[in-house]
Amino acid sequence: MRMSMATPPPQDRRMARKALVAASIGNFVEWYDFAVYGYSAAVIATTFFPAGNATVGLLGTLAIFGVTFFLRPLGGILLGRLGDRVGRRPVLSLTVLLMGIATALMGLLPTYASIGIAAPLLLLVLRLAQGFFGGGEFSGASTYLVEYAPPHRRGLWATLSMATGVFPFAICGLVVFGVSASMSEQAYGAYGWRLPFLFALPLALVGLYLRMKIEETPEFRAVKEAGTVERSPMRTLLTHHRRAVLLVLAIASLNAVGSYTVTSYMPTFLTSHAHLSQATALIASSAAVAILACLLPIAGSIGDRVGRRPVIVVGTIGIVLLAVPGYLLAGQGGMLSALIGQLLMIVPLAGISAVLGPSMCELFPTHVRYSGSALGYNVAYALFGGTAPFVAQSLISRTETPIAPAFYLVVFGLVCLVAVLKLPETSRFSLATAAVGDEEPPHVPISQENAR
Template identity: 35%
Template sequence: MRRTIAGACAGTIIEWFDYGSYAYVAGTIAVVFFAGGDPALAVIQSWGLFALSFLIRPLGGLFWGYVGDRIGRARTLSITIIGTGLTTTVIGLLPVYSVVGFWAPILLLVTRLCQGFCASGEYAGAAVLVGEHAPPGRRARYVSFIAIGNSAGFMLASISVTVLQAVLDTAAMQSWGWRVPFLLSAPLTLVGWYIRRKIDETPAFVEVRNGAAQSAPPLLAGFSAHWKTFLRLLFVMGINAGAYYLVLAYMASYLQEEVQLSAFQSNLIVTIALLVYLPTLYFLARLSDRIGRKPVLIANTLLFLVFSFPSFLVLDHGGFAVALVVQILMTSMFAFSDSTFATFFVESFPVNVRFTGFASLFNFGVAIFAGTTPLLSSWLIGRTGVAASPAFIVMVLAAACLIALLLSPETAPGKKVR
């Protein structure tokens, strides 16, 4: 299990290291990749490109899901980690607007689309791999290491950017400093690929592969037999994807633009909150193994419904200390979802369509909710002038998720009741 978890987490760390790096240097990217003028518009353009890069992910999820259900989880993940790491490194080598003009944002978008396609099989494949290796009674706590891995990627990105902003001035960050986090993915990829080469295929997949032939391809079988499950879980994915990129990615930019904290202070707050967040994921996953998936996931929706708006209101009237407390609170609330949803998804699909079901569901949800949430938040604040506008987005997603969970069966072994 140690080797399996290490190999599975390696790719998710690299994937979210890239997304975190982009989020934490979004302000700098807005300056170096877009034409000068209105700084607020440049930031919206930067987040708009971030959102557009997610559009390829549903296609990638379908592709890698099909491959993973055909050739195996371990072999597929050995391929995706190379593509993810290579495209992330290329971002750090791209020319900027002052060099190639309007081609700069186009090249950035194309590279991020390629990165998104390669990364589309990472999270789902890693969760399925660990979930199928794990003992049923300990599945959530082992699968939670995938969430810990991607959050660790965010934390490494936050630490990297925080250090760079502490030692470099604005001119240096805009000249070359922003490239460093993306280039760091190259050595991380090599280490991750080496570890993944030694992972065994899951017993569940081997059993299905050696058994009777499937009656239909994974994609067709998955959607025809499990479309109701897919629809319900898409709303569960909504709060996970939307809140993830709002709380862990967009907040660094929000604290700078709306709370008027420095870039260093904002990224330091995110980093400290992530240090609290990582162990919280594991302990909530253990709770999920004890009481079931639904109670933990429902608690997440209720917490966001009650505390989202007050949290954003408080941010308007406080400085560094208040922002730190609010960020820790919001990441802790989100941990109820992130600790458990992947296990819930793994257990909701049978083995022969599990990778396809999870990967397509995860990436459709990411495409719809993840990149658009920071963009919509920034747009709403600009149109309404209300700094607490992002809270309403989270509350709507939480309400939809709550309804979907109430209509879903429990999946935890020994607790499968409506």
């Protein structure tokens, strides 16, 4: 197994700050698309599907949301391979631009009434494109930040990026609410819903500009200078790092189901089953998600101090215990109860989300880090993240039990807890020797790594 050389001298603080901002903005663009699609599910259902059956339209909208996740692993494999061979920076520049273009084009699509079945098909094509390029975004941004961060702050830096992936759910909720409140319901349904999608393009252009200005990570430069760039990352992963890939798969699956059941699906749940107005549901959900974004850096810092494993174990147990009470409260029909119910689930979810980014990068050595984290993360989100809103709505429809999604979350949490308990503590070791695999090398403590 090839290992990276010692970390080169640190970059100055100004470059480090630029790296943090540039890596984070792409994550914002990626999740902005998912947020605006989730918050606009009701109007998308009536715009791109036949009128007359609201349930079929909503399920179709959620199905497209889920199906596009199945292209994320392919994007993760191909873009991760590029990231491990040519560098993190060029791949991240590509992903932020093309994700933004795909999202903006959704806002220009004709309706079902105009072109019939071609409307949902075109929507599907753009969502597939967004899913493909999104497959290389979060894992790439996390890899970039973890490799650039000071050794004792890897958790904090990675969770700052994660927070920028959460903020779109809060900001987008306010954007959708602001646009819908500024015009009549008829005008919003006719053209107003398109505006939040179009906003993605300028965001992507800003992200591209920032990413073109940053340097490659010290870790990757060391590998390149040593001539140990991996030629076949996937082969190496499946040969030497199967255990690490499975651990990332388990952690990411738990985070995916928790995130999409508690955030993306919640506005639909609050309007359809708690009978809140769209405005009230958006305000409650946006406030809850904003709190989650603020909790993430705190949880990341705690993970740097006490370790990744204790934080995610406590978070997983919290989700198992609080999912049912949280959904019961959220379904009571008031904005305050909706907010408190979501917070019961969001607080433990913050612990899980905060550990995901740094852990999935620390489990792999530099020469396969991008590919390894992308593979485990995207397979998890394809199987369990994108399908979570559809599964939640289907469970409610079949069981006629509004809190059925909570039981799904509980069962999933119990299953994943077994894997979480097997997670090794990675926060204390140098990235230069990071690896959990079939031939696990000796780890070097951070105290022996060159100070950054």
